[in-house]
Amino acid sequence: MTKELAGIREKVEAAEPLSADDGLHLFASQIS
Amino acid sequence: MGQLANLVRERLHGDVTYYNRNLHLNSTNVCEADCLFCSFARLREGMPEAYTMSVAKALRWISERYQKGMTEIHIVNGLNPDLTFDYYLELLREIRANYPELHIKAFTAVEIHYFAEKYGMSYEEVLRALVEAGLGSLPGGGAEIFAARVRKKICRDKVDADGWLEVHRVAHGLGLHSNCTMLYAPLRHSKSELITSSGFGACKKRRTASSVHSSRFPSGEQPSRPIGAPTGADDLRTVAVSRLMLHNIPHIKAYWIMLGIKTAQLAQRFGASDLDGTVTEEKIYHMAGSQSPGSLTVDGLRKLIQDIGRRPVERTTTYGIIPEQEEAQPAVSI
Numbered sequence: 001m002t003k004e005l006a007g008i009r010e011k012v013e014a015a016e017p018l019s020a021d022d023g024l025h026l027f028a029s030q031i032s
Numbered sequence: 033m034g035q036l037a038n039l040v041r042e043r044l045h046g047d048v049t050y051y052n053r054n055l056h057l058n059s060t061n062v063c064e065a066d067c068l069f070c071s072f073a074r075l076r077e078g079m080p081e082a083y084t085m086s087v088a089k090a091l092r093w094i095s096e097r098y099q100k101g102m103t104e105i106h107i108v109n110g111l112n113p114d115l116t117f118d119y120y121l122e123l124l125r126e127i128r129a130n131y132p133e134l135h136i137k138a139f140t141a142v143e144i145h146y147f148a149e150k151y152g153m154s155y156e157e158v159l160r161a162l163v164e165a166g167l168g169s170l171p172g173g174g175a176e177i178f179a180a181r182v183r184k185k186i187c188r189d190k191v192d193a194d195g196w197l198e199v200h201r202v203a204h205g206l207g208l209h210s211n212c213t214m215l216y217a218p219l220r221h222s223k224s225e226l227i228t229s230s231g232f233g234a235c236k237k238r239r240t241a242s243s244v245h246s247s248r249f250p251s252g253e254q255p256s257r258p259i260g261a262p263t264g265a266d267d268l269r270t271v272a273v274s275r276l277m278l279h280n281i282p283h284i285k286a287y288w289i290m291l292g293i294k295t296a297q298l299a300q301r302f303g304a305s306d307l308d309g310t311v312t313e314e315k316i317y318h319m320a321g322s323q324s325p326g327s328l329t330v331d332g333l334r335k336l337i338q339d340i341g342r343r344p345v346e347r348t349t350t351y352g353i354i355p356e357q358e359e360a361q362p363a364v365s366i
Contacts, residue, residue: 012036012276015043023277026033 005029037272037303044282045305049342050351051333052309054104055097055134059123060084063110065142065189069176069215073110084112087122091130097312098131101330104309104349105131107138108173111189117151117158121165128166135168135349141199142174145191155202163206169349170203172211209350212281216262216270267295268302275303283351288328288336297336306347307333 004025011018018026062082063073074082085093094105105127124136139147139162147158159167176186178193191199200210262270275284285306286299296307312327328336330346337344346354 008276009036012040017279018277023273026273026276 054309124165140173170210172213
């Protein structure tokens with residue numbers, strides 16, 4: 001898991017909103 | 033990512049998956065817009081398969097399909113240059129008079145913009161007149177992908193992203209609820225175009241209140257058009273990213289007509305909390321080659337939900353909870 005994705009996981013588990021940059025990371029890592 | 037999306041979904045809705053009993057009406061498929069992904073529209077009256085129902089015919093069409101217990105009628109039409117604004121007002125008035133129990137969810141922002149331009153009215157004037165006639169909320173269609181590059185290629189005749197958002201903003205100001213629908217994968221759009229220019233980014237930045245976007249459903253394209261289709265994995269990933277990113281939208285809807293029954297069912301474990309409804313009787317995606325049935329029974333919907341370990345709850349259009357009721361006669365069995 002990349003540093004960015006680990007940060008996203010932490011935010012989600014803490015119920016913090018994700019940023020647009022987080023969204024880009026999610027797409028970049030997960031969407032084919 | 034699916035696990036994280038499921039975590040957010042269960043925080044919001046527990047084990048509930050929502051559905052409703054709805055009817056779809058497309059009273060005309062004559063449409064000035066020539067969108068790349070659409071097999072429903074016919075550019076002019078008189079072309080093969082072009083049709084426009086009179087208000088009386090539309091009412092007959094509804095009466096032939098209406099079932100006790102239905103709570104919503106969903107109306108989306110082509111941008112028909114031959115119809116007057118009074119046609120739409122009369123259609124809504126007659127439906128409200130004959131079926132007062134049906135919430136009328138009608139006309140995408142693209143249609144509202146078209147009415148405003150064609151009939152020389154503001155968005156607010158159009159919406160106020162439609163509400164007076166019976167309009168209850170707006171469907172989310174027409175958003176597609178907001179990125180200008182993609183929009184120019186796939187739906188050049190439709191209102192742009194700013195216009196789409198402005199229609200919804202005005203509707204919300206009048207107290208209407210609305211949905212937001214992304215039609216992804218009609219082109220090989222970039223990831224940044226998806227995240228910044230589709231419903232993902234724009235609705236987050238420009239939302240008015242969390243209650244107004246009652247749901248949103250990603251929709252994969254259907255197979256009859258010569259453009260690349262998303263895989264099942266793409267669909268589930270998109271549902272999951274949607275749930276993770278869209279804090280202002282309470283429900284992610286996995287619309288079974290578009291995703292297919294099995295993917296929509298599985299999506300209830302990947303962030304989605306709604307399957308849409310019985311959908312009697314869908315035309316737009318079936319004319320584009322959808323292999324899904326034209327409608328589902330209430331029992332069929334509930335079984336799909338229970339089989340994925342969720343608890344089925346019937347809702348109104350705006351997510352009021354409806355107590356379990358006696359089953360109506362099925363339209364089409366699955």
